[in-house]
Amino acid sequence: MFFMKYVFGFLVCTCLIFISTYPSNVQAQQKYTIYLDADFSGATASSLSIQQGINTALAEVDHQLQGIKFDVATKDHRANSLRSKRNLEAFLADERALVVFSGLHSPPLLANKDFINENKILLLDPWAAAGPITRSSSTENWIFRLSIDDSNAGSFISQKALEQGFSKPYLLLEDTGWGRSNKKTMTQALKDAAIKPVGLSWFNWGAGKNHAKVLLRDIKASGADVIFFVGNSAEGATFTQAMVELPQDIRLPIRSHWGITGGDFTEKVSATQREKVDLQFIQTNFSFLNDDLSMFAQRVLALAIESNNDIKNKRDINAQTGFIHAYDLTRIMIAAIKQVKLTGNKNKDSQLIHQALESLEQPVQGLLKNYQRPFTPYSKDNPNAHEALTIADYSMGKFNKSNEVVLLK
Structure with a gap:
């Protein structure tokens, strides 16, 4: 009897230890976070529209890629470059944070550009337009833009x-x-x-x-x-x-x-x-106010309404630029992730995605256009390498x- 109680007690303790450690490890392996570092105080409409665009594109893949769940964490830098840097530092300390999306303002990106590139922070820019943002002074360039380029x-x-x-x-x-x-x-x-x-x-x-x-x-x-x-x-x-x-x-x-x-x-x-x-x-x-929306755009709009509680119709998408660019850029990010095998290691995976972004093998359909290899490897001789749009995409x-x-x- 004593022996059986001993064995039973041992098994219970072992199970408790297993239960207390295993799920958290699995959960950690199954989640990645996208940081949205933007101005949610003074430029609220633009920041919310970017968030909506990201969420809609993620909804197309049920917020999961290769068994890993993707969610979005909003960080309000209030148009302050120092506050934005603190958000970037928090991103570096977060083992489950994989990508940063930026917002409307260029000054935080200009002030922190070297910090971003030196620390290899994978940053996707769907709005901020200042020309130098995507032109690195070194061989490291981790900022990709799908927006107007000044x-x-x-x-x-x-x-x-x-x-x-x-x-x-x-x-x-x-x-x-x-x-x-x-x-x-x-x-x-x-x-x-x-x-x-x-x-x-x-x-x-x-x-x-x-x-x-x-x-x-x-x-x-x-x-x-x-x-x-x-x-x-x-x-x-x-x-x-x-x-x-x-x-x-x-x-x-x-x-x-x-x-x-x-x-x-x-x-x-x-x-x-x-x-x-x-x-x-x-x-x-x-x-979305165009009279001749394609079937693709109509499907995106329907999903936007389904995926975002604050969108009831196309006129609820304020600052449409943010939604459109963030949606297209997230689709490109998803295509890059599908092209690689995620490891669960933040640093390794961001490097893999960076390489894939510069060498996409398949075209990506977006709202603005069909993207044929939107990004290429950056060098000072190829200053437009991390620009997905050209002047032909403006109006x-x-x-x-x-x-x-x-x-x-």
Whole structure:
């Protein structure tokens, strides 16, 4: 009897030890987390739309790849580069964190680019547009972008403005790395067209309306016939409101970067106010508001509604750019993962996915287009290697009376 009790007790203890250790190990092996490091405070619409796009693409594979579950963890950097770096450090410390998606703002990526590449953080960029983001100063380049590239954006905005008959542009840019990269490309594009900007003014985040009015009056006095604006939603709303409140003969057309679409611009600047300003901005050339949605796009929209509680119809997808780019980029990431054999080791798997992203064997259907090997190995002689889009994928857009972004043919 004693022997049987001893054996039974031994088996129970062994089972308890097994139960206490085995499931947690298996669970750890079966999960990877995607970090979304974005501004959920000041540019909420853009960040939420990126999250929705990632979730919809993951839903197509039931959030699982090779038996490993994938989920999304949101990290709010509040447009602060130091806070973004802390999120990146948390990512490095998290053994189950595999990939980082970035948000709308370029400055956090510009400030932390070397840190990202030195630590081999696999980062996918579905919005931030500053040109240097994907151009590494070393052989290590871990940032992949599917978005507008400011190396081309300035040229595109300038080209479209000149096609509309403007010839005296004034540059009104936010004083950040993003603004400075656009100054370079816009100035060069205008130079190629034998045009020199009438003037240049810088502004900081949080610029006030009175300051904006003074600047706008000075711009009008310079003889400019159009303003090239580079800024985010908050400052875009301030300058647009200031323009509306000026006498009609002082108001100038605005051709803007897309930063104004990533926040609450349409809540601050009503449709009635927007009718008083000629405002257009750069976009990429797909929208769920198109009348001729393909069967593929219709299926994606249906899945988006099914997978996201806050989407009831296509008009609930605010800041569509974020959704569209994040969805396409997640599909490309999934294709890269399917091309390799995951090991469960974060460092090994991120290296495998990095290599696969640069050498995709099969095309990937997206909302914007069918991607044929969107990325290639990076080198200084191949500066566009980590850019999935080209200038051919851009268009101009505007807000309609329903606060929606519509593309201009």
